[in-house]
Amino acid sequence: MPAKDIYHDLVRNALEREGWTITHDPLLLQVGGVEMSIDLGAEILIAAEKEGQKIAVEVKSFVRLSAMNEFHGALGQYLNYRKALAEQEPERLLFLAVPADIYDTFFTLRFIAETIQSYQLKLVVYNTDREVIRQWLK
Numbered sequence: 001m002p003a004k005d006i007y008h009d010l011v012r013n014a015l016e017r018e019g020w021t022i023t024h025d026p027l028l029l030q031v032g033g034v035e036m037s038i039d040l041g042a043e044i045l046i047a048a049e050k051e052g053q054k055i056a057v058e059v060k061s062f063v064r065l066s067a068m069n070e071f072h073g074a075l076g077q078y079l080n081y082r083k084a085l086a087e088q089e090p091e092r093l094l095f096l097a098v099p100a101d102i103y104d105t106f107f108t109l110r111f112i113a114e115t116i117q118s119y120q121l122k123l124v125v126y127n128t129d130r131e132v133i134r135q136w137l138k
Contacts, residue, residue, distance in 0.1 A: 005059040007061050010128065011057060015048050015133065027047035030088075034084075056093070059097045061099065075119065075121075079119065122137065
């Protein structure tokens with residue numbers, strides 16, 4: 001069983017409060033001979049459905065000393081997961097969930113914002129204090 005990110009349950013509960021039904025926890029993928037549980041240490045993928053929409057959410061906490069190192073890892077995972085989902089579940093949109101304080105201080109830096117735009121990352125910004133989804137960025 002993959003290890004859960006420290007904010008995994010918070011994000012899962014926030015999605016459920018918004019009306020999402022959690023369908024997989026974690027979402028397991030097997031593509032091109034590679035098996036992914038989308039859990040590389042301290043994160044996990046949650047799959048959810050709402051009104052016919054399907055999403056997958058990669059939860060990140062960004063609690064380590066280097067936000068840039070965490071971003072490198074998150075970006076690499078996101079791109080791999082997006083490719084795997086495109087092959088296995090093309091109707092499911094992938095989102096990267098990040099804490100609001102990290103989004104406000106790090107994800108708005110010019111280089112990071114341009115990287116997000118360049119790679120077309122979809123984000124879910126969650127508030128750790130109020131335990132809610134603050135915004136969806138597509």
